[in-house]
Amino acid sequence: MAALSCCALLAQTLGSNLAFPNTTAYETTVSSYWSLQEVSLHPSCVLRPSSTNDLSTAVPILTSNKCTFAIKSHGHAPAAGFANINDGVTIDLTSLKTVSLSADKSVAHVDPGLSWFEVYSYLDKFNVTVAGGRNGAVGVGGLTLGGGISYIGPRVGWTSDTVLNFEVVLGSGEIANANATHHADLFRALKGGSNNFGIVSSISFRTYAQGEILAGNIISPFSQLPAVADAFAKLANATPYDPYAELVTSVAWTAAAGWGNFTHIAAYTKPETKPAALQPLLDVANSTNTLHITPISTWSNESANPLTERLFYTGTYGVSAVLLQDIVHRWDAILNSTAPIPGLIAWGFTFEPLPTVFTAHYKDNGGNPLGVTDEQGNMMVLLLSPVWNNTASDTLVVERAESLLAAADQAAKELGLLKRFRYLNYAAPGQEPLRSYGKKNFAALTEVSRKYDPNGVFQKLVPGGFKLWD
Ligand SMILES: Cc1cc2nc3c(=O)[nH]c(=O)nc-3n(C[C@H](O)[C@H](O)[C@H](O)COP(=O)(O)OP(=O)(O)OC[C@H]3O[C@@H](n4cnc5c(N)ncnc54)[C@H](O)[C@@H]3O)c2cc1C
Structure with missing residues (x-):
């Protein structure tokens, strides 16, 4: 119609x-x-x-x-x-804005239209937190249904591992509750299957005792690449990994200035000023260190980005300083040998540790469908993101992004460190993250979709996102 x-x-x-x-x-x-x-x-x-x-x-x-x-x-x-x-019709869930705590403060009931900043602002007062997004402007719905990497991820696993119940409106209009004992197949599927099963209208999260955290930016010059790569690998491969340590390491390239500085957005989710786990980052020469004690809500309240065209691409690799350096060198060769893209503002490159203490939670609360386990070893997730402001360059940007990603994948492959997983929340159209969960998990997701959505409402009438049916 x-x-x-x-x-x-x-x-x-x-x-x-x-x-x-x-x-x-x-x-x-x-x-x-x-x-x-x-x-x-x-x-x-x-x-x-x-x-x-x-x-x-x-x-x-x-x-x-x-x-x-x-x-x-x-x-x-x-x-x-x-x-x-x-x-x-766009259904904008930001009109659903309720967050509440159970009487014993162990469960937070959260509307998916809230931002994580809104959730943290409410929970901080009770000295509890949930495993939500690190940037407070991100939504509860999308992040949770795609997995979710949080400040406390190494303590508790994916955001979706910490969900106790999804309330979901199915294609028939029926309101279902999915949890470890009721509609357990749907519950598991929602912990990474995105918008393929229904409209999630409320999520109950396990909460965790939480006071203030140590968080800040540590900025090192690009010339420190070997030392930065070593420090990242030391932290990400630490044995044992300190589950209170959390890290996002970024670097950007612009046509005008080439490589910028490395920025570590580092956190330690206890109010300790000098945790040993973050020391490798501080051992590298740096121009800025803003580590300070802060409530999670305050730290998550980042300023808004200007409105431009943007895309996300992702890959997952075993942790290695040699690989990190090799990837950056290969990107450097591509970026410096190809024609400038009109309107390109920057290429953003971010690496995030995915240690086994994090992925070991894959069986929690009925399990998840992501196909990532601690047996696969410590990993790092790449987020590659072009930022540009000229729609005429869209095709060029996609082609260049694909060649940059292919270079990183190839470097990892040569070292035996290429992993199958592509994180849905960082994936570009065409990257097929749901298939990267493995054949068995993809088949299970498809089966759940056919069971709860036999007419394929969320496959055919909701075209956005990553789909299950061919
Ligand atoms: C600045 C920034 C910071 C980020 N930081 C993190 C981070 O710290 N950790 C991390 O893991 N990821 C992070 N991400 C990635 C983020 O998880 C994804 O972009 C996610 O899709 C955003 O969720 P949203 O609800 O805001 O997006 P939306 O664009 O609103 O939704 C994303 C997808 O989820 C579906 N969806 C949303 N809500 C529902 C619902 N209730 N029911 C069914 N389907 C739904 C939508 O249909 C859509 O396909 C970040 C992204 C940005 C841009």
């Missing part, structure tokens, strides 16, 4: 929750995405539900009339159409 007719049908029962073009509510949603590609899409209307029941009312209207729709939390997936849609 034409999208405008779908909106008219929704308006009959959910009129006060619908927003149309040229209204403030509509523009607020459409302008709230993180990438220009998502902001450039124009749904026929936006549904901002007030309750799970609104979603349960809306979904059968959409499905019985074959209306296409997108599901949006905080819009931080950069690829076009992942959480927004042209000529369809």
Whole structure:
């Protein structure tokens, strides 16, 4: 059915929750995405539900009339159409904003439309936390359903490993609760299967006792590449790994200035000022060290990025200083030998340790479908992200990104360190992260999809994101 007719049908029962073009509510949603590609899409209307029941009312209207729709939390997936849609209905879950704690403070019930900053701001007062995103502007929904790497990940595993219950609106409109004992297959599938099974309307997370943390940026010049690579590998391969240590190491390249500094965004999730686990980073010459004691909410409240085109690409590798250096050298060769891309602002490269203490949680609370286990050894996740502002360069950017990623994969392959896993929340369209979970897990996800969504609502009518059916 034409999208405008779908909106008219929704308006009959959910009129006060619908927003149309040229209204403030509509523009607020459409302008709230993180990438220009998502902001450039124009749904026929936006549904901002007030309750799970609104979603349960809306979904059968959409499905019985074959209306296409997108599901949006905080819009931080950069690829076009992942959480927004042209000529369809965008369901903006940021209107669902409740967070509460159980009486004993052991469980947090969180609406998926909240940002992690909103969640931490509430929980910090009770000295508990959840395994949420490190950047507070990111949404609860997308991050959790794709896995989720948090400050406390090495203590507790993926964000999705810490979920106790998903409330989800299925393609039929039925509201289901999925947990370790009820709809356990759906529960496991949601812990990495993204938007393939339903609209998740509430998530119950296990909480963890948490006071302030040590966090900050340590900045070392690019000339320190060998020492930075050694320090990263020392921390990421530490035996035993101190589960309170958490690290994101980034470097950017611009056509004008070449390589920038290395920035370690380092955290220690205890209020200790000099943890030994972070010392390797500090042993390298640095120009800046802002490590300080802070509440998680304050540290997660990063400033907003300017609106530009952006994409994410990812790879996963075994940890090695030699590999890290080799990858950067190969990127350097490509970036310095290829024609400049008009409108390119920067290439961002980020490495994050995925130690076995983290991945050992893969069996927690009924297990996850990611196919990443501690038996695979310590790993590091690469996030490669181009930032540009010229749509005419889109194809060139994608081609260059693919060649940079291929170079990193090849370097890892030559050292026997190439891993199968591609983290869904950092993956580009075409990277097929769900298949990277392994054949068995992919088949299990597909089976769950066919069981709970036999008509393929979330395969056909929700085109955004990574899909299961061919
Ligand atoms: C600045 C920045 C910082 C980041 N930091 C981290 C980090 O620390 N750790 C980490 O693991 N990742 C991080 N990421 C990656 C992040 O996890 C993904 O971009 C994630 O998809 C964002 O979730 P969202 O809800 O904001 O996005 P959205 O774009 O709203 O949603 C992403 C996908 O999830 C689906 N979805 C969202 N909510 C629901 C729901 N309730 N039901 C069904 N489907 C839903 C959408 O349909 C869409 O396909 C970061 C990304 C950015 C841009």
